[in-house]
């Protein structure tokens with residue numbers, strides 16, 4: 001089961017809790033951190049790709065002498081404590097062992113929340129000392145979190161798919177999502193993207209990514225552009241087609257501008273991606289915006305090695321991602337994160 005989850009694309013490791021026997025970490029070989037704990041036992045001969053590490057609570061946990069009275073809430077105690085230790089820079093094996101210790105304390109009191117120890121009640125072996133945090137918090141080990149602020153679930157789904165197909169090119173950042181529909185000023189797509197990103201960073205007081213997508217008709221000098229949302233809502237697919245009647249050019253390009261800011265008041269970085277196509281009568285699934293009326297040009301399809309002549313809405317999600325405006329801008333953003341991660345992490349913490 002743990003291995004199946006790893007094969008499905010879990011990034012770091014799968015942890016299985018085993019009640020009084022502690023927990024088990026399963027991960028791909030080669031993804032290891034230094035194992036320093038006497039509480040761990042690595043077994044890497046179960047198959048060639050994975051290793052299993054058995055974790056137990058710290059041997060000097062004073063509560064081991066007390067009777068177990070109630071297991072309610074132990075799993076939540078483990079997960080909460082694990083998240084807290086990891087977020088403070090403790091390595092996975094040690095954080096898991098300490099989380100087993102917190103869960104072990106919780107089963108020695110009745111109830112769920114009431115059974116969780118307060119920070120001041122933790123015995124020494126479950127407390128963080130400063131030495132441990134600073135030695136584990138070196139630049140090469142650090143990760144940052146970026147919040148993708150969007151009110152559009154389809155954008156989020158496509159970006160999540162791009163990230164999960166990105167294995168091997170991973171960057172030291174995790175993406176979370178906040179569903180906010182932010183105000184969008186009038187102006188060029190770049191100005192709109194920049195201002196929206198600044199607003200998001202100020203609102204959330206954190207590192208954020210936003211994205212703005214435009215659909216630009218060549219015959220109309222780039223309009224509706226950034227205002228496509230309002231045109232689509234007001235006119236529908238047929239109305240957008242009718243706008244081009246009387247012109248002999250039905251070409252259009254889709255453009256995504258990703259905007260990234262490491263925090264409130266910090267510089268905004270822009271990454272754009274474009275895909276050229278034609279506006280056609282609607283064909284395919286009606287799931288996402290103007291996908292049914294946008295047919296990418298033959299050259300675009302050739303460059304992604306996918307079938308020609310389909311609208312975005314007739315393609316699989318993976319094929320769309322091979323050539324889409326969104327994937328092109330995301331690729332530039334990913335490259336920026338990979339090449340400037342040290343500087344960005346410093347900026348995020350400054």
Ligand SMILES: O=c1nc[nH]c2c1ncn2[C@H]1C[C@H](O)[C@@H](COP(=O)(O)OP(=O)(O)OP(=O)(O)O)O1
Pocket residue numbers: 149150151152155180181182184211212213214228229230232288289290291312326
């Ligand atoms: O790949 C796409 N395929 C088809 N339609 C798309 C695509 N990407 C955005 N769209 C639609 C959504 C909205 O009608 C407009 C862009 O407006 P845009 O402001 O960027 O999106 P939004 O307001 O829905 O979400 P957000 O909260 O991120 O601003 O084009």
Ligand SMILES: [Mg+2]
Pocket residue numbers: 182184229
């Ligand atoms: Mg919007």
